[in-house]
Amino acid sequence: MVWKGVPMKKLLFIVNPRAGKTKSRAPLFDAVAQFSRAGYLVRVYITEAGGQARDITARWGGQYDMVVCAGGDGTLNETLSGLMQLEQRPLLGYLPCGSTNDFAMSLHLHTMLPAAAEAAATGTPCPLDVGRHNDRYFAYVASFGAFTRSSYSATQAAKNALGHFAYILEGLGDLDSLRPYRCAVDADGERFEGEFIFGAVCNSTSLGGLVKLDPSRVRMDDGKFELLLLRMPKTALDLQNLITAMTRMQYDYPGVILRHVRRVTLTTKENLPWSLDGEYCRIHTRDGRVYTGTILCESAAVHVHPDAASRTREEDSMIVRIDEQVHSKEDVLNLGIQVGDYICYDPKTVVTESGFLKSRFIDDKGS
Numbered sequence: 001m002v003w004k005g006v007p008m009k010k011l012l013f014i015v016n017p018r019a020g021k022t023k024s025r026a027p028l029f030d031a032v033a034q035f036s037r038a039g040y041l042v043r044v045y046i047t048e049a050g051g052q053a054r055d056i057t058a059r060w061g062g063q064y065d066m067v068v069c070a071g072g073d074g075t076l077n078e079t080l081s082g083l084m085q086l087e088q089r090p091l092l093g094y095l096p097c098g099s100t101n102d103f104a105m106s107l108h109l110h111t112m113l114p115a116a117a118e119a120a121a122t123g124t125p126c127p128l129d130v131g132r133h134n135d136r137y138f139a140y141v142a143s144f145g146a147f148t149r150s151s152y153s154a155t156q157a158a159k160n161a162l163g164h165f166a167y168i169l170e171g172l173g174d175l176d177s178l179r180p181y182r183c184a185v186d187a188d189g190e191r192f193e194g195e196f197i198f199g200a201v202c203n204s205t206s207l208g209g210l211v212k213l214d215p216s217r218v219r220m221d222d223g224k225f226e227l228l229l230l231r232m233p234k235t236a237l238d239l240q241n242l243i244t245a246m247t248r249m250q251y252d253y254p255g256v257i258l259r260h261v262r263r264v265t266l267t268t269k270e271n272l273p274w275s276l277d278g279e280y281c282r283i284h285t286r287d288g289r290v291y292t293g294t295i296l297c298e299s300a301a302v303h304v305h306p307d308a309a310s311r312t313r314e315e316d317s318m319i320v321r322i323d324e325q326v327h328s329k330e331d332v333l334n335l336g337i338q339v340g341d342y343i344c345y346d347p348k349t350v351v352t353e354s355g356f357l358k359s360r361f362i363d364d365k366g367s
Helices: 024-035 052-063 072-082 102-106 115-122 145-151 156-162 167-173 235-247 329-334
Strands: 007-013 040-046 066-071 091-096 129-131 135-137 139-147 181-187 190-202 225-231 258-263 265-267 278-286 288-298 318-322 342-344
Touching: 007 024, 024 040, 024 066, 024 115, 040 139, 052 066, 052 072, 066 072, 066 115, 072 091, 072 102, 072 135, 091 102, 091 115, 181 225, 181 329, 235 258, 278 318, 288 342
Parallel strands: 007 040, 007 066, 066 091
Antiparallel strands: 129 135, 139 190, 181 190, 181 265, 190 225, 225 258, 278 288, 278 342, 288 318
16 A cells, blocks of 8 residues: 555554453553554454463464564564464564563563654664473463463462562471472483473563562573573571572572573473463353363462462363453353363464464374
8 A cells, every 4th residue: 555655564563452450451552652653553352361362463463564463472472473474474563562571571662652653653673582491482482380370370360469589489488388390400411300490491580470480590581591400498587588689689509590591491390380371171061062271270379379389280270261341151151152072272273474373282193
C-alpha cells in the first residue's frame, strides 16, 4: 500500500488484554496512533487464550515488516517462540504491561506505553540472545525448583503483593518445605552434581521479580545465558546464609553457582517441574467444542500452599485452569465441559512458509 507516494510498512500488533494491573485500552490506541505516524499500516490481534500469540506470529509474522507485542514477559516469550519458527524474521517490538516486567527492566525499555511505542516504531534495532529448551524457545528464563512455583505459578493478585525475594524465602523458611532435586549439570566443560533447590538458565537481571542478578554481570547479546544453581542447605543456618548471599549478590558463597554459558545439559531421574511460562492444553467436549487452558498443580504457590515444593504431581493433585470467565461448577458445565471430556497437551503445531510441518508427538509416519 502507498500513502502520499510513500510505500507503507506493515506492522502486526499482538495484544494480551489480561496482562498487568490496568485494563484501560486508551494507551493501546495511543500506541496504534504512534505506529501509524511512523508510517506503518497496523493490524491488531487481541489474544483470547494462552498460546495464541505464538500461533499468530508463526502463521502471519513473516508477512509483516515488524511484529509488536503488548503484555507481560509470557506474552513476549510466546511471540519470540512464534518468530523462531520463521525463516525470514521481521523486527520485534515489545510494549511491557505485565505485573513485573522483569525482562523489560533488564533491557531498559520504557514501561509507559506511548514512549515504548515510539521506541519500537522509530528506535534502533539491537540483537537479543534466544535460548532453546528441548523443542521450546525462550529469551527470559527456563527454571525449576522452589522459587519457580512461587513466582511463575502465582495468581495475578499474588504477584502484585509479593514484592521482594527475601519475603518469598521467608515463606520457605524451614528446611522441611524445601524439596531438593538430585541432578547433574554439564555446562561448557564444567560438571556440577548434587541436590539443588533451584536452577535457572536465564537472560535477565531479575527472575519473577524476586531473584536478582548483578546487572554488571549480565549481557543480553553476548551469545551466552546465565546459569544459576542453588544447592540444598543442610541446616537452618545454611539456609539463612544462602538468603543473605543471594540478596547481597555474593555469588562466591559455597551454595551458589553462577556461570555464563552457551550450552547446558541437565541429567536427572526425577521429573523436574520446569517453568517456561506454563504448559498449555485444549479441552475437547463431547458436543465438539474446544476450549484452551493451562495444566497446574493444586498447590501451585509456596507462599499459599505449604506443600507446594514437596507435593507429588499426579492425577489427583493436578487441575486445568480454563481460559474462560467461570466462577462455579455450574459455569463450567454451562460451557459444555463434563467429566470424561478429553484434555490434550497443546502440540504447538506450525506449518512453515516453506511447507514444513513442525509439531510435538509426530513420529516417522508424519514424514
